[in-house]
Every structure is written in C-alpha cells, then in structure tokens.
Amino acid sequence: MSIIIPGDQLPVDETTLNSKKLTVGPSIYVDPLLDNQMTISNAGIFTHKEKKTKQLITVESSSKNYIPAVGDLIVGTVLGGFGEFFKVSLSNYKPPAILSYMAFENATKKNRPNLKTGSLVYARISAYDPNIDVELECFNPTTGKAEGFGELTGGTVVEVDLGFARYLMFNENNPVLEHLSKKCQFEIAIGVNGKVWIKGGDLVTTLACCQYIEQAQRLASGELEQLLKKLWKQHNI
C-alpha cells in the first residue's frame, strides 16, 4: 500500500508515464496553467495500473465529502416535489440533485411516481456538470426497467466514509458483508455518497447490522468476526 500526500512526488517516473496512453484519476491535479504538470492534491493510496496500450494512475482517498460523478449509484433523501421533478439530497449542505418524474419505470405524464418528502431513493447519477444541477434516474434508461432502483422502504441508513462505501460496493467478496451474510438475512443498498441503507428481518437485526457496518470501517478484517459476535450477543439475537 503506497500512501501519498500533497507535496509528494509521483511515485512513477516520467518515462513510464509517457510510454503509454495515460488516464489520470481524481486527487491528481493536472494544472493547465503550468504546462499540464501533475501534482498530488489529496492524500490517499496511490495505484498505478498498466495494460497493453494504456495505463492509469489514481489516488484513492477517503473523506465525508462526496463529489458526484456520472454513473454513481447513490442513496438520496427526497426533499420535495417541484413541478416536474423531485429534489433529492445526496449529502447535507450540498446542492440537491434533480430526479425527473419521468426517470422511473413505467412513468408517463399521467402516471406520476409518488414519493413523499423525506423518503429514500436508490438512484443513478445520469448527468453531472459542476456548473449545473446533478441529475438522477431511477431506472435503467436502456431497458426502461427499475432494476432495483427507486424508493427504499423501511430499514434505515448508516453513514460511512466514502472510501469504505466504495470498498463495499466494488469488492464483491469483501469480508465485511461476507461475514454479515453468514449471520443473518438483510437487504442492503450501498450509495457511494456514503449512505448505506440496510434492512434486516426485524428492528433489532437492522440495528445490529447498522452498528456492525458502522464499526467495521474502523477495524481490520481479522477483527470482524469478533465484532459480529459481540453485537449479536449484546442484542440477544
């Protein structure tokens, strides 16, 4: 694991970078004023992936500050309906995103989705530009089917660091959920905006799952089993 912070040098030398087509991920700032010089702007884990014709450098950082990107799956809170769309909050104190009434399965002008203020939705970011509103959709635009998107009923939400949310999302066999799934049944929707929706069979299970996810992000994978045992004992499940 190579951790770098601002002020560090890129751990890859220039000749390698120039050898293949390079894609630069977030947290590395390419300064247009300084001859596209690359500098490290955030602290995180550096990765350099090389393929036959191209290469990728990124810095994986974790924080509570979510910056939207097209294609991200998020858990959002509906702030209200306004004319033709809902406003949805992705994270507190950030400008809300827009979810059109038409961006649902089977939605027509007549058949409007019914979402109350304060309800949760699982949605995909369909358009993003820092200068305009973020747009969301609750269906797969190619098939027109919901495919798991839409309102999340019941359950509750745990807020986790963004890095952890991505880790849960993109590592299919991650030990965190693996362990939990052996213990109980649950539904989960992971938003890369740091919100994880969980619903267990009953209230106590949901609560235990919440506490587990919340505490798991501060533990090494070896300690997970112990945490689970402790929580389940505590709640007498």
Place this chain on the structure above:
Amino acid sequence: MELDAKIGVLNNAGGSSEVSLNGIKVVCGINGPMEARPRQELPTTCYLEVIIRPAIGNPTVREKYMEDKIKNFLNSVIIGNLYPRQVIQVNLQILEKKNNNSSYTSDSDESAATEDVLLELNCCINSAFLALVDANISIYKAFNSNIFTYTHKGSLVKDGLSEAKSRHLVVYGIKNNKVDELLYGENVGRFSEKKLFMALERGEKESMILHSKLKELSVESVKQKFVYLS
C-alpha cells in the same frame, strides 16, 4: 518546541486537527465544500470562510485580522476552481495559550497580545494543513509554518518564546518533495534586510523537517481511514 498533533478529532466537521505548538493549542474544523449562500457565491471558485475564536473572551479585531491573513493565504493554496459556487469553512478555535500567567489577564497585556498573533498564526496554519488533508480538499501543494526569533544578542533561534528583537513567521509551500516557494511571511520587530534573508534561508531547511513530521501524521491518518483493507 515540538509540534504535537492529532488528526480527525471532530465528528461533525469534514476534516479536523488539533495542534499544540509553542504552548498554544488550536483545534481546526473544516466544513464543506458546501452550498454557498447567495451573498457568498463566487461563480468560478470557492468562497473561503475563516472563523477564529480566541481562548478567552469574544472575538475582536485581532481575530478578524488573523482571519483575513489566513483566508488570503489559503486562497492561494486551495484549488478553488474544483469547487465553484461552494463554501469551505475553516474554523479555528484557540483552546490554550501559554503566556506568563494565562489564567490572569489585565489591561496591560495588550502589547504582548500583538506579539502572540504570530505564534497563533503559526499554530493555526499548521493545523489548517492537517485539517485540509483530513477533509480531502484538493490543494496545490503542501505547506507548513515556522517561527524564528532574533534574540537581543542577535542570534537566530527557532521558535523562541522569550523577549525578542524581531520575530519572523515563514510559510513555505512544498511540492514534489522539495521546497517550492515562499507562500506567506509576517514579521514583527526591528531587523535588517540581511537578517530577514537569513531567517528565510533557515526557514527553507526547517520547513522540510516540519513537513516530514506532518507527512508522517497524515500518512498515519490515511492508514487509519483504510484500516479495513488490512
């Protein structure tokens, strides 16, 4: 004096740090970037709101002065165009301040108070760096701040809390593991041009030393954030 610091001390803030240096203890909490109120909104870049609160009493012009200095300086470091129409709020709470007899103040302490400004700025800037890294806000370069003092005998010391002829605050930016440029300087007292340059030169060296310490802290905090990978 040794810098003592912790990262991620607050829960509500997006990033935070607690730094003790030269008898001053500062907590920095950063909120944001978040949606700007209309009067703060800047179309292409982020609006920085710096709030400093003193350990004792209500904020005065002294705090306003420091807020302004730090705001101007941070504006040159944060990559603002990544956060258009948003606000980044930098809160600095001074918790402890060790002058001769901190728990007792009287009106005659005013002159000492102006000298303290440099010491407090010094601590605030270092604290702000750690908090920015913790908050994952993009910056052009790393930075840190040091204070140098010319004693009445004319020798140059780092920090130096006792009476001094002049005091120099030096902030260098660090990029690609090298001292990049002088970002900010502030001086009080009487000194010659030559002495100033000497202090700056010393600053360059000390800056790298301090940076390695801050780096160590930052790396440790990143490790902690990704502990679940281990």
Place this chain on the structure above:
Amino acid sequence: MVKLAGLSLNEQEFLTDSLKQGIRSDGRSLDQFRDVEITLGDQPGYVDVRLGKTRVAVRVSGSITKPYEDRPFEGIFTISTEIGPIAGAFFENGRPSDEEVLVSRLIEKAIKRSGALDVEGLCIVAGDKCWNIRADIHFMDFDGGFIDASCIGVITALQHFSRPEVTVSGEQVVVYSTDEREPVKLSILHVPICVTFALFNPKEKEENIKGGADGNEEAGEFAIVDATMKEEGLSNGTLTITMNKNKEICQISKSGGLPAEGLMVMDCANKAYGIVEKLTDQIKEVLKQ
C-alpha cells in the same frame, strides 16, 4: 435543538420504533446517561468534556475590574456561550438561534443564578476592585446534550481554576504571580448538574392532549435521558432539570414542547437525582488527581 437536516422518513421511523421498544441506537437504556469523559488541561481552569461524540471545552479566566455599581460587594461572573459552526455546519456564525439563546439562559440559571460560585468572595476593594471570573464555553462537536456537557465543564473548570493571590495595602492592590505565592481556589458553594430529558409522543397529538383525561386510554408519552442529536431532533420537546447533591433543585426548564403529565416530571426529577449523584462523584474524583 437542530433542524433534522436530511434525516429521512425511514430513519425517523426506525428511531422512534426502536425507542418505543426501549432500544437506543447506541445500546443505552432509555434512562442511561452517556459516559462522561472529563480531561483537565495543564493550565488551571481548562477542562475538556466529552459526552459521547459531543465535545465541549471550557476555559475559566480571571481579571481585575470595577464591580457593578449596584453590587459593590460582589465580584463579576460571566459565562460566554457562543456556538460557532465548528460544532457542526448547522450552527451559524455570529447569529444565535432561538435555541442557542435558551441554551445560554439555561446554563446561566443553572450555575450563575443558583449561586454555585461565591461572588462575594471575589470582592477585593468594595466598590472599586473585584475579580471578574469568566467562563468561555467552546462548543466543539455536537451530538446532543450541549447543556449537560457545558454545565459539567463549567462547574469542573471553576473548581480546577485558581486565581493569583492579591493583597490590599491602602489604595494599592498587589497581585502575586503564581511563583511568588500559592494561587487561591475559588469558593464553590454547591455543584449543580444539569440533566436533560427528551420527550416523545409516539401517538397522535390528540392522544397526548386528551388521552388519560376523560377516562380515555393512557397517553403514551415517555422521556429519554441525554438524547443524541438525532434523538433530540426527533423529540417533541425537552425538559432540563438542574440539581445538586444536597437534593436541591436549582432550575427546571420545560420551554414549551410536548405537554407532560406532572407525574412524569416528578419521575424525571427522581431519575435526574441519581445521575447527579453519580456525576458529582465523578467530578470530585477527576479533580483529586
């Protein structure tokens, strides 16, 4: 206290449902106070209090000034309670909300008006010179319970603080530095502790107002001790009771909110006393070190 920024219906429902079953999301029982962590600073009068994720730092300081004209034999004691955005982005800078005014009034009543600090002992020269003791409360991190935490902070810091010795010879007032003479502790008359309850009404409002009366079924209101931010935001009102170990009530404040049965208030007061006893002992223990 704080608007429920972004708390979804699902979360609200989940929280109230759990509370109805007597379960809290941090594993406490309904009438359990969070563990209090009190850290004394190197300097006298500096205390750091943590109540769960809530963090409050209190700084007590002293200076010599002229007493108020209508109270020439008393020193001055002020408590500053400004909540800045460092405690959470929902607090605005420099503009106290109604809630913040309530917090500051409450702390003032609990500590200053209840006479916890002997202000007469702060007089140096009657009508001319006295000590001005100031407690600055720095609210650092908010997760409910600001009142309770700051009360603990202030009362601990007052006991931790010591002022320099002064002597009066004629017109002259001499202040001795801490090296010259042992500094003097303040005289604390009693140790008030605040306990805040959050009130919940799981049923309809009609039930709360008319339930119980006229032979209707029992209303279901209940109170929980030391609410977190989310719990506080969901509650229908708060009740703060300030007591000391001598079984004196220093202050009660139920500023509107859910109407509560008199019996429930008595019940809360009884619970509060148990907590007050425990916290007073803890503070004593901390100060011994």
Place this chain on the structure above:
Amino acid sequence: MEIITISKFNNNKGLNDEDEEMEDVSNNDQIVTPGELITEDTVWMRGHGTFALGNKTYSSVAGTILKVNKLLSVKPLKGRYTPETGDHIIGRVIEVGNRRWKVDIGARSDAVLLLGSVNLPGGILRRKSDTDELTMRNMLKEGDLLNCEVQSLFQDGSASLHTRSLKYGKLKNGIFLSVPRSLIIRSKNHSFVLQGNVSIILGVNGYIWIYKTPTVDNRLKTDSTASTASKLQSGVMGRQSGYQVGSGSVSLTRLEEESSWEIYSDKNDENISDAIRSNIIRYRNAIQALAHSQIGINESRINMAYEASMAYGSLGSLTEPEVMENISNDVLNGEKMRGS
C-alpha cells in the same frame, strides 16, 4: 362560578339519551370552547372546528355547534375569511407575477388572479398576447383594489379569482374600509346603490368599498367612458328594481366597446362634489359604528345607521365611542320596532 365543561346533547331523533334531559343543540346558541367534549356519539361525522379521539368529539374553537345532516361542526365566532366559490369580494393586489396577480383577500393565503381571468383592455374576444403579459402592471399594479369573484379553489383552500364581468374590476372614486368578515351577512347581492349618490360593495371577506354612484351626467362626452358609466348605471338601476339573475349581464358586443383601457384608469372622476364626499365619509363612519358594536352589516342596517348618524352634524364626532354606540342602539331599536 363553576362551569361545567363537559356537556352532552342528544339530537332530535333521540338516538342516545341515557343521561338526564339534555339540551337541544339545534337551538344554536350554545357556546362551546376549545377542548370541550361535544359528544361521545359516533354517528356524527366530524366537520370543521372539531377534533376527535376515539369515540369522543371535541371542539377546537370557540363557537356554536352546527349540525347538517350527520355532519357535526363548530362554527367559530370569528375567524379569517375562508373563500368559497362564487363569493363576491374585494381584494388588493400585492404582487404582479408571471401571468398572474397575487391578491390579498384577507384569507389565510393570498389569492391569485390569472391574466386570463380579467377583461383585457380592447375587447373581450381578443386572445391574450405576449404584450399583455408585459403590460400587466398597466392594468393592475401593487396596491390596486379589485372588485371580484372567487372563481375556484385550489386544493390547499386558496382562491383563484376572476373579474370577467362588467360589475367587477378595478375600484376608484371611493374609499376602502375593512370590518371583521363575520359581520358581513351573506346574501345574493353584495353591491347596492344608496341614497346620497353613493354606492357600496360589501365584500364577503369583510372588505368594503364606498364610492360615488357612477352617474349618467357625462353621457354627453363622446368617449367610451361615458358609455361605460351609463351602461353600468343602467345595470345598477336594473338590479335596484328587483335584481334577477341574468338581468345584469351584458351582451358581448357591449362588453367589447367598454373594455377599453379606461376600466383600468387610475384617475378618479373630476366631479366628485363635496357633498358626495361627505356622504361617503358618513356611510363609512356609520358602518364603522355598526362594526364597533359587533352588529351584522346589511343594506337596511347601513341605511338605518346612516339616518341615525344624521342626528350628529359633524362627521368627526361619529368616530367617538359613545356616538358609535348610540347609532348602533338606534339601529337595533329601530329593527325591534319594525319587527314587532
């Protein structure tokens, strides 16, 4: 002075009378106050002014019990105006918005008057154009008073108004007066021509407009104002002699010629004589006297109060509390005499 706060009642059908003899509610002058138990009988549907818990129905306002079939409600003694479709009211423009005006009608929320709901200057058959949208402020601007009707209600109870009739529109040549709306008695007609060359509009919302009766004098003038006035006048006359639905309506062709910019003019007539002016004031003060004593206001009472006020020469003296009480006593006494 113990007051029994729990009162029960049985209805005339004698559905539920296990207790001793109970009062009959339909006499309508029993007062209930908030929190008071009205009935434990579940046959009633709960209407406005009540709330319920279990079987019990409580009053939420101070007022009188009102039963309509199985609907039980409490009519508050007082309260803000609640618009109903067809109400003839007076409103004040407070905001010019996007193709609509916001109008204060003394209700819980402001009403809207859509651009499409007014007579456009220059003929009713004209379609509204973009120019109209841009010149809305030339028709009605902030502060203007309107004579209008509630066209429909939105879901949240706020009103949409219209002025698409010649009797409605912008008001001039008079003064405004506001009285508690509970004092205005709903009737089929709310505008009257009074003696002394004065006309009055009693808005159902408690807003009143007293103005010079439009005269036929300027008939000789050749502009369209004259014809407007004359036709208005004839319309009013028609109503006076037994108003019937439909008789006041005006044919489209006439509307066309009358709907000129003149109807939105800000200028008062030049020839409002001092006599008319003082008559207007006298009516105003007479109505105020009625309102002072909480007496319901209708045409005949206004006339009686006006006559009673004649006993006092100075208009200013009419605002003195004793005088106001005297006037209203006179009205009430006069009514009794007539009634007996």
Place this chain on the structure above:
Amino acid sequence: MSNKELYSPEGLRLDGRRWNELKSFTCKVNTHQTSSDGSSYVQQGNTKVMCKVNGPLEPKSKANSNNNNASITVNLNIASFSPVERRKRPKSDRRIKEMMTILEKTFSETVITKLYPRTQIIVDCYVLSQDGGILSAVANSVTLALIDAGIAMYDFVSSINVGLYNNSIPILDLNHLEEGDMSFLTLGIVGKSEKLAMMLLEEKIPFDKLETLLGIGISGAQRIKDLMDEELRKHGKLLISTAAS
C-alpha cells in the same frame, strides 16, 4: 425590603391575600377588532397584558413557511413604563427572547397547526404593567387571543406561578415583591388536565417541595382556565345576540 413580613403569622400576605388566593383576575377578548384577527386583555392584580393575533396568513418570509404546519411567531414587548421603576429593555434582551421562544414552543403544540399549512400566525404581546407573573399573564392572554381569532386549538393553556416562602410555605400567584424574595415555579397546563405545557423554575428549591408546588400550581392554573372559559362564553353569547341576521 428583605425577608420580612411577606407572610404574616396569621397567614396573610402583603396585599391581604391568603397563601392560595389568586390575584384578582379579569380578562376581555376582542379588544382590538380592527387591527387584529383576535385580541385579548388580561389583568392579574396589577399585571396588565394585552395580546393581538394576526393570522393564519401568508408568511412574511420564506423562512416562516412550513409545508405541513402553521408557524407561530411570538413578539413580546415589555413597555419601559411597566415596572415600578422605569426601565427600558431592548428587544434583543436574552430574557425576553427566552420568553418569546417558550411561548412559541408552547403554543405550537396546542394550536392545531396541521390545519394551516404554509401559513404564519403572528402573536404580538404587550406588557403594560408588571406586578409579578408576567410570563403567566402573557401566556393566558395569548390563549384568549388565539381562541378569539378562531384558530383551532386542542385546548386552553392556562398559566400561573407558585412560590416557596422560607423554603416551607407554598404561595400561589406571586406579586413582584414576593417574586423578588422567593423561588417560584411558573407553569402552564393544558385544559383542565394535569399536563404541563411549560414549566420554569429559576431558583433553588428543596427537591421534596417540588411535588407540593406542582400540585398547587396545577389547581391554580385550572382555576384560571375556568375564569377564561367563562369570559369567552359570555363574550360569545353577546356576539350571537347582536350579530344574528
């Protein structure tokens, strides 16, 4: 005037009342019919308070607009001539702000706010003369004015204060001399129940006295409720007799 004969051995107070006797209570409603939707005047001994209610109406600013409920704004003006010694209090005074917040939070629970979404109810209170129990008198006058305005409420809020003399004898409905000399509890109850809508104790009392004070305060407040109710009915009868068409 220190701890002297506030309460004589014969059981009489400075103004001749017994320990459980209320100050003379008078109230009127509909006192300002042209400038408000509902208004009231309450006199408790020498404490005189007047209150005007306007609303529910379109909110003056977006901040006061709530999609589900009416928002209640209370303004409290304490006239500088109202105390015995003339004294000006700025409106920003924290004590006044505290009282306003308490009133707002109290009445937000008793007014059926869900009936009036996106509206604002503005309550203006004026203290004309002070002789103890301001908060109580103001709360009572707000109740009356809200009812007069025809605003739907679950029930009355009636309020009174009760003091503790010499840490032993409870005394109901204090005047300002008594207030200055003893700890007292101000409470407001809902209707004729024992439910406390608001409760405020600002100085020390022994814990075991709390129950007594609460009990006496609650019955005092219930009595006030009766008196207000009576006045409302009287006023209502009068209205019906004159306004009938």
